[in-house]
Each structure stands twice: as C-alpha cells, then as structure tokens.
Amino acid sequence: MDQLDHLLAQSAVKACAACFEATVDASQIQLQQTRKEFEGDRTIVAFPLTRHSKKSPEETGKAMGEWLVAHDELIEAYQVVKGFLNLTVVPSYWTKELLAACNQPAYGLGAPRSKPKVMVEYSSPNTNKPLHLGHLRNNFLGYSVARILEAAGHEVIKVQIINDRGIHICKSMVAWQKFGNGETPESTGLKGDKLVGNYYVAFDRAFKEEVAKLVAGGQTEEDAKKSAPILLEAQAMLHKWEQGDEEVVALWKTMNGWVYEGFGQTYTEMGVDFDKLYYESDTYLLGKDQVEAGLEKGVFFRKGDGSTWIDLSDEGLDEKLLLRKDGTAVYMTQDIGTAILRYSDFPGLERQIYTVGNEQEYHFKVLFKILKKLGVEGAEKNHHLSYGMVELPEGKMKSREGTVVDADDLMAEMANTAREMATELGKIEDLSESEKARLFKQVGYGALKYFLLKVSPSKSMMFDPKASVDFIGNTAPFIQFNYVRANSILTKCGAAGVTTEVKEIDAQAWDADELRLIQHGLLWPGTLQTAAEQCDPSVVANHAYELTKGFSRWYQDHPILNEEDLAKRDARIALTQFVAHQIKSSMALLGIEMPVKM
RNA sequence: GGCCCCGUAGUUCAAUGGAUAGAAUAGAAGUUUCCUAAACUUUAGAUCCGAGUUCGAUUCUCGGCGGGGCUACCA
Numbered sequence: 001m002d003q004l005d006h007l008l009a010q011s012a013v014k015a016c017a018a019c020f021e022a023t024v025d026a027s028q029i030q031l032q033q034t035r036k037e038f039e040g041d042r043t044i045v046a047f048p049l050t051r052h053s054k055k056s057p058e059e060t061g062k063a064m065g066e067w068l069v070a071h072d073e074l075i076e077a078y079q080v081v082k083g084f085l086n087l088t089v090v091p092s093y094w095t096k097e098l099l100a101a102c103n104q105p106a107y108g109l110g111a112p113r114s115k116p117k118v119m120v121e122y123s124s125p126n127t128n129k130p131l132h133l134g135h136l137r138n139n140f141l142g143y144s145v146a147r148i149l150e151a152a153g154h155e156v157i158k159v160q161i162i163n164d165r166g167i168h169i170c171k172s173m174v175a176w177q178k179f180g181n182g183e184t185p186e187s188t189g190l191k192g193d194k195l196v197g198n199y200y201v202a203f204d205r206a207f208k209e210e211v212a213k214l215v216a217g218g219q220t221e222e223d224a225k226k227s228a229p230i231l232l233e234a235q236a237m238l239h240k241w242e243q244g245d246e247e248v249v250a251l252w253k254t255m256n257g258w259v260y261e262g263f264g265q266t267y268t269e270m271g272v273d274f275d276k277l278y279y280e281s282d283t284y285l286l287g288k289d290q291v292e293a294g295l296e297k298g299v300f301f302r303k304g305d306g307s308t309w310i311d312l313s314d315e316g317l318d319e320k321l322l323l324r325k326d327g328t329a330v331y332m333t334q335d336i337g338t339a340i341l342r343y344s345d346f347p348g349l350e351r352q353i354y355t356v357g358n359e360q361e362y363h364f365k366v367l368f369k370i371l372k373k374l375g376v377e378g379a380e381k382n383h384h385l386s387y388g389m390v391e392l393p394e395g396k397m398k399s400r401e402g403t404v405v406d407a408d409d410l411m412a413e414m415a416n417t418a419r420e421m422a423t424e425l426g427k428i429e430d431l432s433e434s435e436k437a438r439l440f441k442q443v444g445y446g447a448l449k450y451f452l453l454k455v456s457p458s459k460s461m462m463f464d465p466k467a468s469v470d471f472i473g474n475t476a477p478f479i480q481f482n483y484v485r486a487n488s489i490l491t492k493c494g495a496a497g498v499t500t501e502v503k504e505i506d507a508q509a510w511d512a513d514e515l516r517l518i519q520h521g522l523l524w525p526g527t528l529q530t531a532a533e534q535c536d537p538s539v540v541a542n543h544a545y546e547l548t549k550g551f552s553r554w555y556q557d558h559p560i561l562n563e564e565d566l567a568k569r570d571a572r573i574a575l576t577q578f579v580a581h582q583i584k585s586s587m588a589l590l591g592i593e594m595p596v597k598m
Numbered sequence: 599g600g601c602c603c604c605g606u607a608g609u610u611c612a613a614u615g616g617a618u619a620g621a622a623u624a625g626a627a628g629u630u631u632c633c634u635a636a637a638c639u640u641u642a643g644a645u646c647c648g649a650g651u652u653c654g655a656u657u658c659u660c661g662g663c664g665g666g667g668c669u670a671c672c673a
Contacts, residue, residue: 030614030616422636
C-alpha cells in the first residue's frame with residue numbers, strides 16, 4: 001500500500017458514502033495495480049462493495065467511477081471491466097512524484113533509526129569444516145535482511161554465534177594429533193578451515209575403519225559405533241577440554257584460530273560482516289542459571305532421575321529437556337542463556353531474528369515459548385527466519401559423502417565464468433588488471449547472490465552444479481548490464497555538457513511505456529516496506545528485475561541522449577537517472593554491487 | 599505413528615481469495631549504419647488427484663497421492 005493507494009482508498013470511501021450512502025472502512029477497499037492489458041493505472045475491485053451498494057458489480061463500479069472522476073482531481077478517467085473499476089490517474093501526478101523522487105537520494109528508505117533496534121543472527125557455523133553452499137544461502141540471506149531492515153529505518157545489529165566447542169571440533173583435533181605430523185596452514189598452503197576440515201574427514205574415515213574391524217570381530221554395529229577407540233579418544237578430549245586441560249585448550253585455540261583465519265577470508269569474499277561475535281565456548285554454560293531460576297518459579301520441573309524439563313503440552317508441544325540428569329546443559333539451555341544475554345548486551349533491543357535452516361523450526365518455536373514463560377519481555381516478537389535447503393540434483397548435501405559444494409570453490413568458479421564471458425565479449429580491454437578482477441567478482445558473485453536470494457526464503461531450492469548459475473535472463477548480470485548502459489548515458493551527458501540535474505519535467509513528454517516504467521519505480525517505497533516486514537529479500541530482487549526489464553525494453557526503442565526534442569530528452573535523462581539510482585540502491589540491499597562498465 | 603513444510607510450462611522460479619496463471623531458461627523464427635546485442639521482438643508450452651466454502655480458489659478447509667524435514671539426556 002503506497003501513498004497513492006492510500007489517497008485512492010480515502011476517495012473511494014467518500015465515493016461509497018456519496019453514491020450508496022454506505023459507511024465503508026478504507027481497509028475494505030481492495031486496490032491493485034491494473035493489469036497491463038487493460039486501460040488504467042489502479043483498480044478497485046467492486047465485488048466486495050456490492051453488499052454496501054446493493055447493486056451489481058458493474059453498476060457499483062460505474063457509479064463510483066463517475067463520482068471519482070468528478071470529485072477527485074487525481075483521477076482522469078475510469079473504465080469498468082466486469083467487476084473491476086479501472087482508474088486512470090492524471091499524468092501530472094506521476095511526473096510530480098518522479099521529480100520529487102529524483103531529488104531525494106534516499107528515495108523509498110526509512111529515516112535512519114526511526115524504527116526499533118533489532119538483531120539479526122546469521123552464519124553461525126561449526127568450526128570443524130569449511131563453509132558450503134548452504135552457508136552461502138544463510139549468509140547472503142541474513143546479511144541482506146539486515147540491510148533491508150536498516151534501509152527501512154531500523155537500527156540493526158548483525159551477530160553470529162560460533163559453535164567453537166563440542167565433540168565435532170574434538171574429532172578434528174584427535175585426527176590432527178594422530179595423523180597430522182604437525183601440519184599447519186603455513187606448511188601446507190591450505191586455508192585453515194580447509195585443513196581442519198580435512199582432519200574431520202580423516203577422523204570419519206578412521207572411525208569407519210575401526211567400526212568395520214569391530215563388526216568383523218563379532219560386535220553389533222550399534223555397539224561398535226559406541227566403542228570405536230578413536231571416538232572414545234574424542235570424547236575423552238572433550239572431557240579434558242571441559243576440565244580446562246592446558247594442552248587440549250591450547251590445541252583447541254590453535255586449530256580454531258586456523259579456522260577463523262579461513263572463515264575470515266571467505267566472509268570478506270562474500271561481502272558480509274558482523275557487529276559482534278558470540279562464541280559458544282563463552283555462552284554454553286550461561287543458560288543454567290536461568291533454568292535454575294525458572295525451576296524456582298515453577299516454570300520448569302525436575303524428574304525423578306534429576307533431569308530438568310519444561311512441559312509445553314498446554315502450547316500444543318510436548319516436554320523438552322533443559323538439563324541432563326548430571327546437571328549439564330543442552331543446546332536449548334545455551335540458547336536461552338544467549339538470548340537473555342543479548343538483551344542485556346543491547347538495551348532497547350526489540351527483537352532477535354535468527355537466520356537458521358527450517359529443520360530447526362521446532363527448536364525455535366520451543367525457545368520462544370520458553371523465553372515467554374520465563375517472563376522475557378517481547379519474547380514473542382523474536383523471529384526464526386527459516387529458510388529451505390539448497391538441494392542438489394542427487395539430493396541433500398552430505399559432507400560425509402563428499403557431495404558438498406564448497407563455498408570458496410563455488411565463488412572462485414563464478415568469478416572465473418564471469419571472466420570467460422567478459423573476455424569473449426571483449427568490451428573491457430581498457431580496464432586495468434585490478435579493475436578487471438574487481439569486475440569479475442562483482443558479476444560472478446552478483447550472479448550467485450541473486451540466484452540464492454531471488455527465491456522466497458521459506459522454499460527449498462534446487463542447485464545443479466553441472467548446469468551452473470546463469471548470467472542471462474532473470475539474473476544479476478542482466479541487471480548490472482542495464483545499469484552499465486544507463487550509467488554510460490549519464491556519463492556521456494556530463495561529457496556533452498548536458499546537465500543531469502532534474503529541475504522540471506514536461507508532463508506531456510511521456511508515452512504509455514514510459515508511464516509504466518515510472519509507475520513501477522514509484523512502487524519502491526511500498527516494496528521495501530513489504531520486504532522488511534516479511535524479512536524477504538526476494539521481494540527486492542523481484543522489484544529490481546522488473547524495473548530493469550522495463551528499462552531494457554524502453555531503452556531499446558527510445559533514444560535518450562540522441563532524442564532531438566529537448567524537453568523529451570531531458571525527461572528521459574531524468575527517468576534514466578531515476579532508474580539507475582534505484583537499481584543500484586535496491587541491489588545494494590542484496591549485497592550486490594553495480595559495475596560502471598562490463 | 600505424531601507434528602511441520604512443499605507439489606505451478608521440459609527445467610528453475612512468480613502470483614495480499616480476483617480479470618485471459620506471470621517470468622526466465624531450453625525449443626522455433628527474427629532484429630546490429632543509431633546512447634554497450636550479457637540486449638530486444640515474435641512464437642509454442644503448466645496449477646498432482648477428488649470433494650467443499652465463495653460471485654470468484656494456484657491461494658482457504660477436508661480426504662487421497664507424491665517429495666522433504668522434525669520427532670536425541672547431539673549441536
């Protein structure tokens with residue numbers, strides 16, 4: 001619902017009062033964009049109003065249309081098709097709005113910090129293996145949502161919690177001790193996360209061999225999996241870590257350090273960052289006090305064996321464990337502690353948004369309910385930004401089966417494809433090597449980000465490594481290419497001494513195609529609003545694509561700088577500038593940069 | 599078994615209960631004296647099945663069928 005819809009709804013309410021003596025609330029007026037095959041700009045659906053008008057949909061629409069044309073100076077004409085009242089808005093309205101938008105660099109954006117403080121958590125990897133395609137979707141999504149919320153006017157804090165402790169990292173550590181021969185990232189030339197990941201794989205291989213041996217020796221597979229010596233070693237190591245054993249902690253710090261170094265490089269390439277990092281090793285014990293306190297308040301209860309639980313059957317869920325019988329914390333305990341810690345770290349925090357895969361929907365449902373029962377204020381506002389799996393043609397990615405698409409490899413491949421394409425087209429010879437390298441990343445990474453963000457988060461999506469990510473069609477490179485064309489014209493304006501400053505626009509300069517393009521651009525404030533409310537970057541991606549497609553079509557048969565009618569030329573330059581600017585700022589919210597040349 | 603999500607052109611994705619279900623790709627046919635052809639134009643092609651609610655259902659309800667996930671004293 002944008003400004004115009006708002007005005008029209010108000011008018012429609014008046015029309016209903018005047019024509020039918022009916023009191024209708026503005027919320028009952030159904031407004032939509034008029035479909036392009038009909039004449040008009042906005043459409044009021046007449047069906048729902050018939051019970052007020054006591055007339056047929058056609059007569060209802062006709063009566064309202066007559067009244068609106070006569071009484072609302074914004075409306076130039078109307079047409080009733082079946083039960084739909086199509087309204088044509090006076091062209092000067094669009095021109096006026098366009099002019100205002102052109103002179104407002106932050107057009108469509110909310111005033112900074114005009115909305116509550118929110119926290120967006122994303123990434124949150126384990127430190128025992130490198131980042132993969134699923135993490136890319138997570139990071140791009142979380143980062144983009146943060147940018148969108150910020151653009152909408154929220155103060156945003158980007159965080160992640162790093163799962164730096166636990167049996168998984170101990171597995172890598174044990175394997176490194178046994179098979180590593182003192183290897184380091186320096187000695188091998190490998191990224192630290194890759195090196196540690198290799199030992200995780202090595203652990204798994206050794207573990208499987210041991211299990212096979214034990215099974216051959218007569219054990220059941222189940223027993224063998226519990227008693228494999230290397231697993232026992234890893235468990236012993238975790239125990240030592242928890243005791244604070246110096247040697248183990250030192251190794252743990254060293255290997256995690258390698259991983260952070262490697263992750264840091266990957267984050268830089270991805271273009272994402274964080275305002276604060278939380279480490280599970282700092283927070284994993286935090287929730288215990290909260291649970292003890294909750295126990296006293298009677299929110300939780302203790303079973304005969306000493307374990308602590310919450311009963312959520314009144315909320316339609318079941319019982320959930322919070323402390324083991326030995327009193328140690330579980331995942332949920334830690335999340336309770338971390339959530340509460342964050343409220344105290346950032347006073348005034350309205351809500352936390354967790355970017356985590358949809359397989360954890362149940363977990364977060366439970367977490368939010370527990371927080372609420374513990375009396376955490378605003379707990380119900382927290383949001384699990386749940387997203388679907390990235391599926392490969394052969395099914396789910398499984399690190400143990402080697403069907404993982406590595407994040408670094410994929411990004412390198414994307415930049416490489418961009419290089420091949422650009423070289424073939426041969427339009428960038430005059431760029432320096434570093435400019436070229438930057439361009440290939442802008443285009444290649446842009447294509448990847450757009451590919452992952454254009455799909456609604458909640459849906460699982462298909463990624464076929466063999467088909468590779470497209471660079472033509474509904475893609476970032478298509479959008480970038482059109483931005484480059486627009487930018488090229490604007491640069492030429494400067495060279496030709498034509499001003500791009502927009503002071504006035506001739507309202508008669510536009511044809512129907514142009515009006516449509518302008519109208520689409522003017523939807524941007526409402527679109528951004530929607531994207532922020534729904535935490536959905538695909539809404540922004542969609543808008544940018546539609547706008548670009550409209551521009552591309554228009555560009556094809558409308559001379560801009562070459563237009564002889566100067567009033568038209570200036571109007572078109574203004575429109576070009578408007579579109580280019582909006583493409584750039586909307587794509588920036590997806591973390592995608594626009595090149596100046598390609 | 600229980601709970602949750604998803605089924606739309608060959609393929610990958612759209613569509614607050616609204617008009618003739620949109621795009622993109624792949625297919626077929628075209629467009630470069632002119633601001634960047636990574637472009638543009640034309641063409642063909644789909645709502646898993648069955649009921650129900652509604653003036654109107656891809657959308658809501660119920661029942662099938664098919665796919666995925668959760669259902670750990672793992673994280």
